[in-house]
Amino acid sequence: IHDFVNINQISLTDVKRFIILAEAFKQGASITLQRPAYALNMFFENSTRTHTSFEMAERRLGVQVLQFVPSASSVSKGETLLDTLKTLQAIGINLAVIRHSQNAYYQPLLQAHLTLSLANAGDGSGQHPSQSLLDLMTIFEEFNRLNDLKIGIVGDLAHSRVARSNAQILQSLGSQVYFSGPKPWLTADFRQWGKFLPLKELLPQVDVLMLLRVQHERFQAAEENAFETQSYYQQYGLTPARLAMLPQHAIIMHPAPVNRDVEIADQLVECSQSRIFTQMQNGVYARMAIVAALLASQGIIKEQELQELI
Ligand code: CP
Numbered sequence: 001i002h003d004f005v006n007i008n009q010i011s012l013t014d015v016k017r018f019i020i021l022a023e024a025f026k027q028g029a030s031i032t033l034q035r036p037a038y039a040l041n042m043f044f045e046n047s048t049r050t051h052t053s054f055e056m057a058e059r060r061l062g063v064q065v066l067q068f069v070p071s072a073s074s075v076s077k078g079e080t081l082l083d084t085l086k087t088l089q090a091i092g093i094n095l096a097v098i099r100h101s102q103n104a105y106y107q108p109l110l111q112a113h114l115t116l117s118l119a120n121a122g123d124g125s126g127q128h129p130s131q132s133l134l135d136l137m138t139i140f141e142e143f144n145r146l147n148d149l150k151i152g153i154v155g156d157l158a159h160s161r162v163a164r165s166n167a168q169i170l171q172s173l174g175s176q177v178y179f180s181g182p183k184p185w186l187t188a189d190f191r192q193w194g195k196f197l198p199l200k201e202l203l204p205q206v207d208v209l210m211l212l213r214v215q216h217e218r219f220q221a222a223e224e225n226a227f228e229t230q231s232y233y234q235q236y237g238l239t240p241a242r243l244a245m246l247p248q249h250a251i252i253m254h255p256a257p258v259n260r261d262v263e264i265a266d267q268l269v270e271c272s273q274s275r276i277f278t279q280m281q282n283g284v285y286a287r288m289a290i291v292a293a294l295l296a297s298q299g300i301i302k303e304q305e306l307q308e309l310i
Helices: 012-026 049-060 081-091 107-111 129-143 161-172 188-192 199-205 221-226 229-236 276-297 303-309
Strands: 038-043 064-066 095-100 117-123 150-154 176-180 208-211 251-253
Touching: 012 129, 012 276, 012 303, 038 049, 049 064, 049 095, 049 117, 049 129, 049 276, 081 095, 081 107, 095 276, 117 129, 117 276, 129 161, 129 208, 129 251, 129 276, 150 161, 150 199, 161 176, 161 188, 161 208, 176 199, 251 276, 276 303
Parallel strands: 038 064, 038 095, 095 117, 150 176, 150 208, 208 251
Antiparallel strands: none
């Protein structure tokens, strides 16, 4: 694939191939670059995990990473994202990893048929495909399948690109998706991917509990005024009492950053059922698989070399 902007753009077979490739990198596999490759990670929204693990993935593959600071770039003078990418392409960049607050910011960029590859590191409340791939990898490691699982996604659904990416792909892969949390945050689009359940009905039956961060930065003023941390934790947070309602085999996931004692009790963030830090570790390998596939589309990595790892 030349660009990776939406987890649902790849076939279900390719999801599994990406996971196998990511697992090969996790086991220490390496690949050879046919010529020097250059990446730029352009984060117009803040990030710790995605930014750092894309950079780690690029460096581990031997890609040279150039620095980009949005506030110091000519985007701040009004240059469009498309002109910025055309400029970077002319300078010799092969891969642009972009996080942006605007949903589907990548659509006009794809229509320009750029030679550099684009990896979406999160667009507004739209998609977070690399997070989704690392989440699928983490689930696959646990259950050795991605179908016939019960997945509960709980919390700030409305603002969550993680929830949208994961609900859609997991339903397509043959798992059952359930949602819970404050009803005003269950926006209409989620109804096509799963059922809404009260938390006490959802918890005892799920294999995977995905908690979502409350995204204050995307709140309208009225939402912020109405939000009460304690009340949210009491009604929807993973408390020790609610942990006891989960099946013993169930795993707990959260894309992080975690609001401790809001979405999940502080002492449960690293409990035995939590895979939150495994998700972060898998993020490096999932992103190595993405970067490798994009560079293969440009002939920088031999397709055959990737195939041999799958
Ligand atoms: N999960 C995630 O996207 O985290 P960051 O915002 O820190 O990249």
